[in-house]
Amino acid sequence: MDPTTPTAWGDAEARRRDILRAASNLLESSGYAGLTMRAVAEGAGVSAGTVYQYFDGKEDVFLALMAARLENICTTVDTIDRTLGVAGLLREILPQVRELWRLFGRSAQQWEAKVLAGGRQGRPATMSAAVFRRTIRSLERALRETAAADGRTLVDHPAMPHWVWDSLIGVADDLVQGGSRQARVSAERLVTFATEAIERGIVDS
Structure with a gap:
């Protein structure tokens, strides 16, 4: 749907997407x-009351963005393609992991402590934890x-x-912060080294 097209009255799902799109822009900018x-x-473009019809607070909005x-x-x-090799598969996933970390950064650690460690267990928290676990299962299967x-075999x-x-989060953090570039190691060389090192670490010898 074109983000410039006004959301029709009564289209709850589109309204929710509008709210999450605005939240994602805010998270990126501020x-x-x-x-x-x-x-x-x-x-x-809605009232605060409308936002509260969909989310209990900013933490629930954050959880929904993380889950998305x-x-x-997970879909990726x-x-x-399962013929890319283990390191090749990891290189395909890494751009999205980098974007996840760039957007959520240290806040993701707060999410992990609150949600995955058995803290807050409202519906949005439970859903985001379920999506994370499904992602991990999909990663292992792949x-x-x-x-x-x-x-x-692994x-x-x-x-x-x-x-x-x-390990992928660690690489993503380096890419976002530019740590390897400060040591004059290109992002490409870092990704190649890291994904091949992960592969060596999980292949059953």
């Missing part, structure tokens, strides 16, 4: 601190299928996909 319900309402990004990553993981297509350990995810 960070989590700028994600106020009033600012979201202004960006979406994770859903996109499910559809990636990694194993990709390794199998290459005649290899280590059999429940922590494996979580370690891979955390």
